Amino acid sequence: MKMNTYTEHTDSQKPAIDLLRKMDYQYLSAEAVENERGEIRTHVLLENILSDQLAKINDFEYRDETYKFSQSSIQSAFEMRYFHYKSTTNKN
Numbered sequence: 001m002k003m004n005t006y007t008e009h010t011d012s013q014k015p016a017i018d019l020l021r022k023m024d025y026q027y028l029s030a031e032a033v034e035n036e037r038g039e040i041r042t043h044v045l046l047e048n049i050l051s052d053q054l055a056k057i058n059d060f061e062y063r064d065e066t067y068k069f070s071q072s073s074i075q076s077a078f079e080m081r082y083f084h085y086k087s088t089t090n091k092n
Contacts, residue, residue: 047078 021027028036028046036046051074059068 051075051078 037043
């Protein structure tokens with residue numbers, strides 16, 4: 001009788017990590033993620049990295065000119081997300 005040798009890490013996580021690395025994603029160790037989160041596990045977005053990437057890859061057009069998002073616009077988006085999260089989770 002053959003035993004089931006399925007493990008989440010080898011059958012699911014590792015292939016996904018390998019694929020993302022081939023797509024030029026950077027793998028972060030658990031320690032690096034904890035540092036980025038400020039060691040608060042409920043912070044699932046790594047805001048410093050996300051902020052850098054939003055500034056790098058996003059832009060918009062206005063009157064035939066292209067503009068990058070400002071850091072203050074990106075910060076406002078984070079604040080709006082937290083406001084929305086708090087307003088939807090604090091219902092009595």
